[in-house]
Amino acid sequence: MTDDHSRYRDHVATLRQRYDNALEQCRLDAVVLAAGQPHGIFLDDQHLPFKPNPHLLQWGPLREHPGSVLIVRAGEVPRLLVYTPTDFWHEIPPVPDEFAVGELQVEAVSNAGDIAAAVRQIAGQCAGAIAFIGETTPATDTCGINRINPDDLLAVLNEFRTVKTDWEIDNLRAASHMGVKGHLAAREAFRGGGTEYEIQLAFRTACNATDDEMPYPAIVALNEHAATLHYQRLDRERRPNLSLLIDAGHAVNGYASDITRTHSDDAEFGALIEAMHELQRDLCTAALPGVNYRELHHAAHLAIAALLGEAGLITVAPEDAVEAGISRTFFPHGLGHFLGLQVHDVGALYTRREPGSTVPEGEDKYLRLTRTLEAGNVLTIEPGIYFIESLLNDLRGKPAAGMIDWARVDALRPFGGIRIEDNLCITGDGHENLTRRAFSALDTEMSA
Incomplete structure (x- = not known):
């Protein structure tokens, strides 16, 4: 946030306009946003890390105050009730400074x-009518409100969240900056022969973050482990480091970065990584307002089929490889997703202004973003090539198996895979x- 708080003031003003609009559209007088409560662990007196309602979190960084609520009435200053119980067992964080600028009516309760x-x-x-938005459990007190998480209101609010304010983009930019610090530290730990656990620790230390403060569990995959898309084990075993795929980010005021890099000192696989960087940069260049994300996918x-051909992994033209489903064997996930308060942010598959942008099916069933891009969208571009045993085994049993140079595939299997992921603001x-x-900024800073 800027020193004079102007960006945050503008952000709250925008939210108030959006909520007034949403309440009018849905014929509501007010909405209550509930932060939620920590989830208890079965047969234990401990709790899982608290994750607040993102619709409340959008109004400001209230990340450590379960039980709080925000009451929004059309045309009135929203009322934020911050739950600050007297508790000698735990330290209760103070109300965040962002709320001291007078944009909300804040009360510590x-x-x-x-x-x-x-x-x-x-x-x-x-x-x-009045609506309640928040997680509900048998213990939740919705205070007699009977419109609980109404679909029409959530659809409008989710649509609004697809266009970020300047304050939100500031936070996302800062999250990328800190995430890149972590990636640079992880790269050095890999080059020093670190284990997956040690590389993840280097990332978190550089970001000054605990596991709970990271926006998602880091994927730190050495060698063949990179073939598991959401690998989570963090092996402690020390062995030769052929390659590293690290997918990890940072969060600032609840806004996430989601960054992936792949490293290797092997000349041949390193050349394939560099080729993927070039391919990924070309896709980023094409991410413009008015472009449908399906077309980018x-x-x-x-492009990946062409790269497979250049690497000698397939023996047919790119168009034929795509038609035969070969590209989906090596690149089985979607190209990317919206990014914000949630790593896979809302509104990516549906918009009232674009009815054709619906839940993907068939060959595109794993695509998490299907709409036309517009200014203010923040999203990821994350192409990859993987050597996934189960998918390769499926391909071996199909007619398209004859289009593959299996000796080349087997030679690259020990490296697992490649993914390059950037965060873009349209x-x-x-x-x-x-x-x-x-x-670019941190590399310049480190070499200065």
Whole structure:
């Protein structure tokens, strides 16, 4: 946030306009956003890490205050009730500084019953309907509100979240900067012969983050482990490091970065990594306002098929490889997704302004973004090539098996795979690559 808080003020003003619009569209007088509660562990007195309601988190970084609520009424200053119980067992964090600038009516409340009473009072004052957005369990007190997580309101709010404000982009930019610091440290740990656990520790140390503070569990995959798309084991065994695929990010005020890099000192596999960087940069260049993301995804398959041919892995033209399903054996996931308060952010598969942008099916069933890009969207571009045993075995039993140079495939299996992932913000006339901008700045800083 800027020193004069102007970006945050503008952000809250935008949210108020959006919520007024949403309440009018859905014929509501008010909406209550509930932070939620920590989940207890079965047969234990401990709890899982608390993850707040992202719709509440969008109003400001209230990441450590379960039980809090925000009450939004059309045309009024939103009322934030921050739950700050008196507790000698745990340290209760103070109300974040962002809320001290006067854009919300903020009250620290030590008694949960007082929060419920305040919500009931507001509900009683509303002549029309009131909605509740938040996680519900048998213990949740929705204070007599009967419109719980209504689909129409969530659809409108999710659509609004696809276009980030300047304050949100500031946070996403900062998250990329910190994430890249972690990636540079992880690269050095890999080059020093570190284990997966040691590489992950180097990443977290550089980001000054605990596991719970990371936006998602880091994927740190050495050698053939990179063939598992969401590999999570963090092996402690020390062995020759042929390659490293690391998919890890950082979060600032709840906004995530999601960055992947692949490294290897092997000349042949290193050349394939560099070719993937070039392919990925070309796809990023094509990410412009007005471009449908499905088209980028299909372009990625053609480009990857061409790269497979250049690497001697297939013996047919790119178009034939795509038609035969070969590219999907080596690149089985979608090209990317929206990014924001959630790593796979909302609104990516549906928009009222673009009815054809629906849930993907068939060959594109794993694609997480299907809509036309516009200014303010923040998304990932993450092509890859993998040597996944189960998919390769399936391919061996198909007619397309004759299009593969299996000796070349077997020679590269020990390296697992390659993925290169950047975070992009779409602008009015192009995009800003948040990830490569951070790498450029930090590489310059390190060499200075």
